[in-house]
Amino acid sequence: MKILVTGGTGYIGSNVAVQLLESGYDVIVLDSLSNSKSSVVERIKRITRKNLTFFKGDIRDKSLLDGIFKKNTIHAVMHFAGLKSVADSETNPLDYYATNVAGTVTLIESMLFANVKKIIFSSSATVYGDNGLIEHSETSPLNPINVYGKTKFIVEGMLKEIRSGNPSFTYAALRYFNPVGAHCSGLLGEDPKNKPNNLMPILANVATGRQKELSIYGNDYNTPDGTCLRDYIHVTDLAAGHIAALEKIIQTKTTFTVNLGTGKPHSVRELIKTFELVSGKKITFKYAQRRKGDLDQYFANPNEAERLLAWTAKLDLFRMCEDVWRWQQLQQSGL
Ligand code: NAD
Ligand code: UDP
Secondary structure, three states: OEEEEEOOOOHHHHHHHHHHHHOOOEEEEEEOOOOOOOHHHHHHHHHHOOOOEEEEOOOOOHHHHHHHHHHOOOOEEEEOOOOOOHHHHHHOHHHHHHHHHHHHHHHHHHHHHOOOOEEEEEEEHHHOOOOOOOEEOOOOOOOOOOHHHHHHHHHHHHHHHHHHHOOOOEEEEEEEOEEEOOOOOOOOOOOOOOOOOOHHHHHHHHHHOOOOOEEEEOOOOOOOOOOOEEOEEEHHHHHHHHHHHHHHHHHHOOOEEEEEOOOOOEEHHHHHHHHHHHHOOOOOEEEEOOOOOOOOEOEEOOHHHHHHHOOOOOOOHHHHHHHHHHHHHHHHOOO
16 A cells, blocks of 8 residues: 655654555655755665655645646555744744645645545644643643644644545544654654754754753743653654554544543653763753743643554653664764
C-alpha cells in the first residue's frame, strides 16, 4: 500500500516515514522544504534501507497534487505539512490560514477527486486551549486561544463535516501533546530553519554551546517547583501511534479523534535536570517573566488511544533527552 506523506521531510513526518517503510508500506513524500532539508530523504533511506519517492512542492499546488494522485495508486494520506509556531501565527495569521486551512482544503479536494478517502491529520493539544481543565480527554471542551490552535480546530471541524456528507471518507485526527526526542540512530530530529521557540531544542542549543543560557519563563506557577508542566512525548512513540491509527482506519473504516500523549507531565526544571544528567553538561538558566498565553500545566488523558488503537507511549523522559543529545552531537559532528 502506498501512503502519501505531506510534510514528510519535517520532524514528525520523517520519523513516521521511517516507521511506515519499516512496516512494509510504500511512501511518497511531498514537502516544500520550507522548514526542512532534502537531505532528510537520504537519511530515511539510510535508516530503513528502503526507497521512497520525493516531490518538492506545496500542498496548495492543486495541479501538482492532481498529478501525484493520477500517477500513483495512493491508499491513504498522512498530512503533516503545515506551519506550527504559536508566536508566528499571531504575527502572520493569514499565512497560517492559507497553509494550514486552505492547504488542507486543496489536499482533500485533490484526494477526493482521485477517490482517495483516508487521511491521518496532525492536530494538536492546542485545540483544548484555555478550557479550565488540566487533564484533557477527547470530550473536553475545545477553546483554542491562538491562531495556530484555531487552524487545527477548523480543520478538525471540516474533517467531521466532510465525513457527514460522505460516509466513505475516513479520517483520524491525532492531537499531539509535546513531541520531543529524535530517532535512535541520531539521524532524524527537530531541525527548524528559524530560531527555535520550544523548550527542548533551546535546551539542546544551550548544552552544545550554541546558546548562552536558557530563560525559564516563570517560576511562580501553581506547580510543585513553580515551573510549568507539560506532557512530553517521544517522537518514536508518536510515530507508532500514527501506524496504529492508519491500520485502524484501513481495517475498520472508522473515524476518530484521539490524544497522543503520555499522561505524565514534567516540569521545565525536571527537563533541565534530566538533560544535564544525560549530556553531562551544565545548563545555564535564568528565571524570566512568564510567556504570554502559557498555562500552569496540562496533559493528556491517553486512555482513548489505548482502548481504540492498543497504543501507549513507552519511552521515558531520560530516553527523550538521550536521543535528542545523540542527534545534536551527530549534527555538530557534521554527519
Ligand atoms: P515541521 O515544520 O518539522 O514539519 C512540517 C513540514 O511541512 C516541513 O518539512 C515543511 O517544510 C513542510 N511544509 C510547510 N508548509 C508546507 C506546504 N505549504 N506545502 C508542503 N510542505 C509544507 O513540523 P513538525 O513538528 O514535524 O509538525 C508536523 C505537523 O504536526 C504540523 O502540522 C504541526 O502543526 C503538527 N504538530 C506539531 C507539534 C510539535 O510540537 N512539533 C505539536 C502538535 C502538532
Ligand atoms: N519554556 C521556557 N523557556 C523557553 C521555552 C519554553 O521556560 O525558552 C517553557 C514554556 O514556558 C513552557 C514549557 O517550557 O512552560 C514548554 O514550552 P514549549 O514552547 O516547548 O511548549 P508549549 O508551551 O507550546 O506546550
